[in-house]
Amino acid sequence: MKETIRKQLDQLHARGAHYVDARWYPQEDSNFLFMWNGNLKENSASSQSGLGVRVLYNGAWGFSASSDLANPDAIFDKAFDNARIASERVTFPIRLAEKEAITDSFTSPNRIDPFTVGLDDKVAFLKKMDDALNQPGVVQRISMLEFVRKQIIFMDTEGSEIEKNIIEVFPSIRVMGIDKDGGMQRRTYLPGRTAPTRGWESLDDGDFLTNADRLVSELNQLLVADDAPNGKMSVILLNGIMFLQVHETIGHPLELDRILGYELSFAGGSFVRLEDFGSLRYGSEKLTARANALVPNSPGSFGFDDDGVPAQDNLLIDKGILVGAITGRQMVEEANAKARRQIFDGSSGANRATSFYRVPIERMTNINIDPGNDGTLEDIIANTEYGLVLDGDKSWSIGSNREQFHFACDIGWLVENGKKKQVVKNPTYRGETLPFYNSLSAVGDESTWQVHFVDNCGKGAPNQVMQLGHGVPVCRFDNVQVGE
Numbered sequence: 001m002k003e004t005i006r007k008q009l010d011q012l013h014a015r016g017a018h019y020v021d022a023r024w025y026p027q028e029d030s031n032f033l034f035m036w037n038g039n040l041k042e043n044s045a046s047s048q049s050g051l052g053v054r055v056l057y058n059g060a061w062g063f064s065a066s067s068d069l070a071n072p073d074a075i076f077d078k079a080f081d082n083a084r085i086a087s088e089r090v091t092f093p094i095r096l097a098e099k100e101a102i103t104d105s106f107t108s109p110n111r112i113d114p115f116t117v118g119l120d121d122k123v124a125f126l127k128k129m130d131d132a133l134n135q136p137g138v139v140q141r142i143s144m145l146e147f148v149r150k151q152i153i154f155m156d157t158e159g160s161e162i163e164k165n166i167i168e169v170f171p172s173i174r175v176m177g178i179d180k181d182g183g184m185q186r187r188t189y190l191p192g193r194t195a196p197t198r199g200w201e202s203l204d205d206g207d208f209l210t211n212a213d214r215l216v217s218e219l220n221q222l223l224v225a226d227d228a229p230n231g232k233m234s235v236i237l238l239n240g241i242m243f244l245q246v247h248e249t250i251g252h253p254l255e256l257d258r259i260l261g262y263e264l265s266f267a268g269g270s271f272v273r274l275e276d277f278g279s280l281r282y283g284s285e286k287l288t289a290r291a292n293a294l295v296p297n298s299p300g301s302f303g304f305d306d307d308g309v310p311a312q313d314n315l316l317i318d319k320g321i322l323v324g325a326i327t328g329r330q331m332v333e334e335a336n337a338k339a340r341r342q343i344f345d346g347s348s349g350a351n352r353a354t355s356f357y358r359v360p361i362e363r364m365t366n367i368n369i370d371p372g373n374d375g376t377l378e379d380i381i382a383n384t385e386y387g388l389v390l391d392g393d394k395s396w397s398i399g400s401n402r403e404q405f406h407f408a409c410d411i412g413w414l415v416e417n418g419k420k421k422q423v424v425k426n427p428t429y430r431g432e433t434l435p436f437y438n439s440l441s442a443v444g445d446e447s448t449w450q451v452h453f454v455d456n457c458g459k460g461a462p463n464q465v466m467q468l469g470h471g472v473p474v475c476r477f478d479n480v481q482v483g484e
Contacts, residue, residue, distance in 0.1 A: 059093025101159030106303020110199025192450030230483030234387030283437030298469030372443025
């Protein structure tokens with residue numbers, strides 16, 4: 001297959017294509033297990049393979065893909081024809097930022113391939129979690145395991161040949177119960193990752209058992225708790241909600257294709273403008289954010305993107321000032337041309353496709369917040385006069401340009417005069433993105449920093465689901481509207 005791909009790349013280049021690349025997936029596997037109240041409700045597995053080809057011809061893209069590899073030449077010919085026809089209607093000729101020709105490989109760090117682990121062992125793990133959750137007050141309990149394995153061969157007319165072998169593991173547990181007012185309450189645990197591994201061995205049953213007891217304890221406190229207060233106050237966001245705050249109001253609005261208007265018809269745009277880079281105060285001086293695709297243990301780290309650009313640690317917000325975006329080779333050239341200045345020096349290596357049958361688009365890598373100097377969670381609480389500690393992503397609503405947001409959390413704890421008090425239920429908070437981040441008054445140290453996974457980020461038309469991560473510390477924001 002590699003010989004066929006290389007031959008077709010050369011032939012299309014000789015026919016006038018400016019650039020051609022191919023992504024061959026020899027194998028892509030997934031496995032999902034779902035246990036509900038001790039019963040295995042789902043054990044699904046899928047496998048696919050195929051080839052996707054992009055052709056750039058006279059400033060326009062053409063794409064074709066197929067899982068039928070009996071005639072791969074036809075896939076290349078179709079992509080070339082699509083590009084040729086599209087070039088007759090192009091209004092802004094596509095250019096690609098320069099990159100190096102690379103011959104290399106990437107393998108995600110793992111010791112045990114979960115697809116070599118038997119079904120009995122997987123079910124036994126779920127049953128162990130379920131038994132730990134089966135305690136008084138719990139009326140619904142859920143344990144889930146999801147596994148992904150991909151082999152990807154990337155080749156292009158610029159001389160690159162890259163092989164990626166990626167394994168991901170996504171576990172979670174959840175408990176639910178009925179509170180004193182007849183409402184449903186829940187607590188969920190998605191493990192934060194610190195160990196540099198992504199295989200079956202990353203499932204630490206001791207960690208899950210400890211957190212199972214914590215979840216049940218917190219659920220039972222919610223069942224008898226009063227509603228969270230309303231008004232303006234400080235909120236201390238734990239990792240289980242801070243990761244979603246970052247995802248929706250830093251990650252998505254800083255995807256460059258959104259900034260240029262390409263997602264308006266589906267996933268929305270961005271309040272950020274090209275003239276904002278280098279000058280917009282996105283947040284307080286305590287806010288430093290980066291797209292770091294070099295974190296070893298996260299699905300937002302993939303070695304090389306689907307343009308063949310190496311993964312990078314790319315600064316987005318530097319002490320509150322917007323300085324970078326989530327970018328690929330095409331959009332940086334268009335942005336620089338439209339801004340009539342050099343905003344971006346090149347791609348940040350963030351162009352990815354969900355599989356061989358979709359075209360790469362700008363996707364989040366690991367959108368992280370640097371840890372700060374404000375101590376532990378206990379230190380931040382001790383320096384808070386009045387507010388709430390919040391955790392868990394129950395629901396969310398986001399402005400179409402990410403200019404505003406509204407989040408509901410699983411649980412809250414009242415804070416008064418530096419002391420963590422009783423649990424409160426149904427906490428919500430809302431705000432406008434820029435004022436909210438400018439109210440950032442405390443950022444926890446490294447002891448509070450964890451990587452949280454997102455396995456279902458949707459974007460694009462047709463929709464593409466992507467996996468990534470967020471490394472976040474505990475953060476405090478002041479004068480935030482809580483409740484109505």
